[in-house]
Every structure is written in structure tokens, then in C-alpha cells.
Amino acid sequence: MPAINNDILDESPKKFDRVIAILTQLQSKRIVKAQDLADRFGVSLRTIYRDIKTLEASGVPVSSEAGVGYSIVEGYKLPPVMFTKDEAVSFVAAEKLMQHFTDKSIGTAFQAAMFKVKSVLRWAEKDWMDMLDERILVQPKNLLFNKDVPNALEILMHGIVNKKQVQILYHSFDADEPVNRSIEPIGLYHEKEYWYLVAYCHLRKDHRNFRADRIIKIARLESDFILQHKELSFYLQRPERNNYVTIKIQIESAYVKYIKQSRILYGFVSEKKVGDKTEMTFEYAEDPEYFIRWFIVLADKSDILEPESVRNRLSALVSEINNRLQQTAPIKSKS
Missing domain, CATH: 1.10.287 (Helix Hairpins)
Known part of the structure; x- marks a missing residue:
């Protein structure tokens, strides 16, 4: 008995749905590769070629270029797409x-x-x-953008696409006052409940990350990029291992729930149970001072196992707090 060709059997309602979906995808992008279509629908390249021919036979002006992909001739008007x-x-x-x-x-x-x-x-x-x-509500925890800069993302995206510089007045976390910077925006990403911008800063002569809510003012510039930049993913790679501080803590297991959400902000890697306690490992790339001040919230139920330098800084901070409390006399109410 001869082998059955699955492509020949594919004259079913599912083929119609797939051809319509291919048409929709061709409308959504300038160029679509045949392999991408085959991967999406789980069919062979030969099936995709047959589907494209079906579209062409239906009067859809599909153009193709070997090694590049398919596209619909610009200006061709298609009827509205119906949604499920x-x-x-x-x-x-x-x-x-x-x-x-x-x-x-x-x-x-x-x-x-x-x-x-x-x-x-x-x-x-x-x-x-x-x-x-009426029954879906979204309430973000943080203010993602400065209320006085209602078009920050729009201007940054314009700069990214057109390779145009952008002027921002930026208030960094450690600075007392905001500073004007000319930047070359490379890409945007959302992480840890904030929008971040990766850009080349002409003031610092280096690539930097900027938090969107710390942009006080923003303006388009007509100046083109003066540098060639890599893809966004390159700048989001984790720093070299030797830039990290490995911190291990041990916390009473009943209190883990209080830091389960926030620990990811401090480089949480793993945890394991040790009796009635939980040991956690962190790989922290920032100044450990931030970690210590976060940790101190549950310091009465936790211990820093390592490194010794972080333990010592915690001990010093606790002593400073104790001294401050002793020096501050309580205010007695008048009877």
C-alpha cells in the first residue's frame, strides 16, 4: 500500500483556519519567514508553500523573495478581521x-x-x-512614570526606532539633585515592578540603566546616535560572577512568608529546609548595605550565616540603632 501524503489529506476545515491565520500574520508584519509559519502551525514547509499558493489563487497579492520571506504588496486593502x-x-x-x-x-x-x-x-x-x-481591576503597587512626564515611553521609543538622541532630567537614587543628560536610548524592559531604560549616557560616557519614574523631564533631540550599539539582550546579561556577593541567611520558617515577595529584588537564588528553619542563598550585585537594611526588618527571627563582612556591618548597624534609642529620651505626656 503506498504511503499516505499528509499534505494531500490536509484539505480540511483546519486548513482553512490555518490559511486565514497565515493571512492575518502576513498583515501583522512586513516580512514573514516560511519556517516561522511552519513552526507556529506545526506543519511542514511544503504545507506552508501550498497554503501560500492557496492565498495567491484567492487573489491575495503575496510577494516572496528567496531566503527572505513573504509579504503582502503594500497598499493592498483587506477586509476587517473577525475575532473569536x-x-x-x-x-x-x-x-x-x-x-x-x-x-x-x-x-x-x-x-x-x-x-x-x-x-x-x-x-x-x-x-x-x-x-x-467592569469586573477586572489592575492596581500596580508603584508609580511607573512621573506624572509630569506623560509621554516618556513615546519619546523613548521614537528615539530607539529612529536612532535619535533624547534629553532627560534624571534624578538618580544617590543624587541630591536631578541632572540633565543627553542619552542614546537602546531599549526598554520591565522588571521588579518598574520600567527601565538602557541607554548610552554622554555625561557619564558609558551605558547606563535609568528607571522611568525617575525621569523628571524629557525632550526629543534632532541629533543622531554617534555610536553603534548592540542588541538590548547584550546589556541585560548578568555581571561577571566576581561582581556578586554570595549571602546566606537562615530564618525561622514561619516567617518566610513575610519576605517571599520582596526577596527576588535582592538576588534570591535558592532555599532549603534545615529543621524548623529555612536557609536562603542570595547572589547580590549591588552595595550590600541595601541588602542589610532590607534584612533588618526580620533580623530578630533571622541570622546572616555568611559572609563575615555582612555580619559585621549588621552588628554595627544594630549598635548604632541601640545607641540612637538610648540617646533619644522618650517624650512624656503632660498629665
Whole structure:
């Protein structure tokens, strides 16, 4: 019996769904590689080639270039895409996150885009979205952007895409006053509940990380980048191992819950049970003083096992606190 060709059998409703999905993906990007399509849908390259031919036979002007990929001829107008109920529901979560995790300028632009999306939904999907909109609430812990800089992300993204310098007035954590800096923005990332910018700072002559909420003012510049920069991922690589301080602590297990959320901010690596206590290991790349002042909140239930230098600094800090308490006389209320 001859072998059955799976590509020939693929004349089913699922092929129709896949071809429509390929069309949607072609609309979403300028160039789409055949291999990327094959990986997404879990089919062979030959199947993708057949699907593309199906689109071409349907009158969709798909252009291709060997070794590059497929694209739809610019200017070709396609009918509105219809969304499933699950896809429509996902927009509600996206809209809520965009409202609170981007600046006002981008949030407004996304809201305008959502009106266009909602305009092509069926009434049932619109009703679902309205119902969920009233029942989903997002409340970020921190202020992600300075309220006086409502377009920070928009300007930074413009600089990244167009390779244009940006002027910022930045108040770093250790500085008494904000400082003007001309920067070449490379990329943005969200980590530890804040937005961060990786950029080349002309003032410091080095690549630096900037926290978005510490930008006091921002302005576009017409100056082009003067340097060639690597991809964002290069600058997010962990520092060399010898720049880290390995800190081990032991805490009564009943109190672990109080630091379970915050410990990730201080380089938490692992934990293990030791009797009724929990031993934790941290790899900390910052000044250990920050770690010590975080640790002291539960110092009555914990011990620093190593290194000795961190133990000594904790002991000195506790002595300073004790001396301060003894020198400060309690205020007695008048009877």
C-alpha cells in the first residue's frame, strides 16, 4: 500500500483556519519567514508553500523573495478581521494592563486602537467585553512614570526606532539633585515592578540603566546616535560572577512568608529546609548595605550565616540603632 501524503489529506476545515491565520500574520508584519509559519502551525514547509499558493489563487497579492520571506504588496486593502470570543476577551486584559503599565500617551493611542478593534466585533463579543471591563481591576503597587512626564515611553521609543538622541532630567537614587543628560536610548524592559531604560549616557560616557519614574523631564533631540550599539539582550546579561556577593541567611520558617515577595529584588537564588528553619542563598550585585537594611526588618527571627563582612556591618548597624534609642529620651505626656 503506498504511503499516505499528509499534505494531500490536509484539505480540511483546519486548513482553512490555518490559511486565514497565515493571512492575518502576513498583515501583522512586513516580512514573514516560511519556517516561522511552519513552526507556529506545526506543519511542514511544503504545507506552508501550498497554503501560500492557496492565498495567491484567492487573489491575495503575496510577494516572496528567496531566503527572505513573504509579504503582502503594500497598499493592498483587506477586509476587517473577525475575532473569536476568546480573542475578544483577551483584549480586555490587554487594555487594563496598557492603562496602568504604560505612560499616558501610549495608553491613549492603545485606547484609540481598541475602538477600531471593537468596531469589527460581533454584538455578542462586544457584550462580553463590556461585562468583563467592569469586573477586572489592575492596581500596580508603584508609580511607573512621573506624572509630569506623560509621554516618556513615546519619546523613548521614537528615539530607539529612529536612532535619535533624547534629553532627560534624571534624578538618580544617590543624587541630591536631578541632572540633565543627553542619552542614546537602546531599549526598554520591565522588571521588579518598574520600567527601565538602557541607554548610552554622554555625561557619564558609558551605558547606563535609568528607571522611568525617575525621569523628571524629557525632550526629543534632532541629533543622531554617534555610536553603534548592540542588541538590548547584550546589556541585560548578568555581571561577571566576581561582581556578586554570595549571602546566606537562615530564618525561622514561619516567617518566610513575610519576605517571599520582596526577596527576588535582592538576588534570591535558592532555599532549603534545615529543621524548623529555612536557609536562603542570595547572589547580590549591588552595595550590600541595601541588602542589610532590607534584612533588618526580620533580623530578630533571622541570622546572616555568611559572609563575615555582612555580619559585621549588621552588628554595627544594630549598635548604632541601640545607641540612637538610648540617646533619644522618650517624650512624656503632660498629665
